[in-house]
Amino acid sequence: MDEIVNKVANSSLEVFDLEDYFPDEHVVELDISQWLFEGFLLKEKDFREELKNFDWSAYQDKYVGITCSTDAVLPAWTFALVTVYLNSVALKVIQGNKEAITIAWYEEILSKIDYTPFKDKPVILKGCSNKPVPQEVYTLAIQKLMHHSKSIMFGEACSAVPLFKRK
DSSP: OOOOOOHHHHSOOEEEOGGGGOOGGGEEEEEGGGGSBTTTBOOHHHHHHHHHHSOGGGGTTOEEEEEOSSOOOOOTTHHHHHHHHHTTTOSEEEESOHHHHHHHHHHHHHHHOOOGGGTTSEEEEEOOOSSOOOHHHHHHHHHHHTTTOSEEEEEOGGGOEEEEEOO
């Protein structure tokens, strides 16, 4: 009887898994409706007082997306003022939800990765994940990998979809 050979394990195929870089506790969302009168009305004096007295330490070294979960109509300066307070503790602040700040996290992380292990090799951009990796991040990742890889497939080794092949 012939021995079963794992051809994938014996190949030069490299797997690039975005889940390995998932931010977990580093990315948070801050809902400013908590500081609005009845969640909808911004009273400037009260709003400023709430921000001044708030304990910002929970956002230390985090990537923070500032949102408002209600349909409040807010002055243009609202998110900028909250950013003034967050800027002294957070690593990065954007106006947007958790997915938007997760994408910002990946943009930064992907720009710092050493891609030399993927140089001139076939790569699988792993497509199945247990964590909520935003779809936009795959677009960011393939742009980085294309500069180094011989070819790129998407998915798993058993069912990969070819995306790119260097000529």
